Amino acid sequence: MALADYKHPYVTVDLLLFSIIDGKLAICLTKRDEEPFKDMYAMPGTFIHEDESAEGAVERLLADRLGLEGNIYTEQLQTFTDITRDPRERVISIAYIGIIPDMNMVKVPWMEWFTIASSNVGYEKLLKVGDGSNASFISNSLGFDHDEMLHIAIDRLRGKTQYTDILFKFLKDQKCFTAAILREIYQAIIGKEVNRGNFTKYQMNTYIENGLINKIGSTSVGRGRPADTYAYIGGEKLWIRS
Known part of the structure; x- marks a missing residue:
């Protein structure tokens, strides 16, 4: 036809x-x-x-x-x-x-x-x-x-969120952010609260190990100890959580 x-x-x-x-x-x-x-x-x-x-x-x-x-x-x-x-x-x-x-x-x-x-x-x-x-x-x-x-x-x-860098597309400043900022985005997407310590220990370390972020310094947050700051450097690179 x-x-x-x-x-x-x-x-x-x-x-x-x-x-x-x-x-x-x-x-x-x-x-x-x-x-x-x-x-x-x-x-x-x-x-x-x-x-x-x-x-x-x-x-x-x-x-x-x-x-x-x-x-x-x-x-x-x-x-x-x-x-x-x-x-x-x-x-x-x-x-x-x-x-x-x-x-x-x-x-x-x-x-x-x-x-x-x-x-x-x-x-x-x-x-x-x-x-x-x-x-x-x-x-x-x-x-x-x-x-x-x-x-x-x-x-x-x-x-x-489990196998790509999609989280970082929501960042207002990809050159300077804290684990707390990224955890808030992660929680918003998955729809439930995530333990702060576990997120820093597992998620942030996974991002670092896979070359998505670098630690660049620290910043004062409230009365607690300074929070580490990070920069997103991963481009479109994928990562897989083990």
């Missing part, structure tokens, strides 16, 4: 943009202003143009919709192909994870931040950041199949 005999599905990219806010993993969402799923929150996304790649569409989304330019970390998560995921037409979505170290990098008013907490019904509870309303909802209230995307993305992030 000729290519013209096949109907073209639409293809989009959706971006799950994460940061750490108040010691919690957070996701950046937009409220839809048109159908389908009008007035529901969803991931920011865009249709892929005929003259661009999926990665190019993500870069355009970051720059044009979110006002983010420069070295923003992104990676492809998964392609979502359920035939009913968009009630308008057959739309395939390529989802990407994005990470920024500071929520204030997103300045556009149509994007809102929500911290993520586990609920007792198998979904994440999303709590709106910054308006004092304590407005929250369960992630299965997201438009399209974006609750599924969120579950998969969180699982991906948690898994990658």
Whole structure:
């Protein structure tokens, strides 16, 4: 059969943009202003143009919709192909994870931040950041199949803390940080508290042994003894915890 005999599905990219806010993993969402799923929150996304790649569409989304330019970390998560995921037409979505170290990098008013907490019904509870309303909802209230995307993305992030340098993408300052700062990020991603001594003994030593970080000095923290400071030097190098 000729290519013209096949109907073209639409293809989009959706971006799950994460940061750490108040010691919690957070996701950046937009409220839809048109159908389908009008007035529901969803991931920011865009249709892929005929003259661009999926990665190019993500870069355009970051720059044009979110006002983010420069070295923003992104990676492809998964392609979502359920035939009913968009009630308008057959739309395939390529989802990407994005990470920024500071929520204030997103300045556009149509994007809102929500911290993520586990609920007792198998979904994440999303709590709106910054308006004092304590407005929250369960992630299965997201438009399209974006609750599924969120579950998969969180699982991906948690898994990658064990074998990649993903943790360091959340650092505001990769050239000078303490074990306490890195432990807070680690706890936010995995969703539970980690013993301080064990984190320093096992995690930090693993990072050093695998050439991801160097100890560079110390800094005073409260009334206790000075805390060691580190610099991230690992680039994209992978590591595997023994």
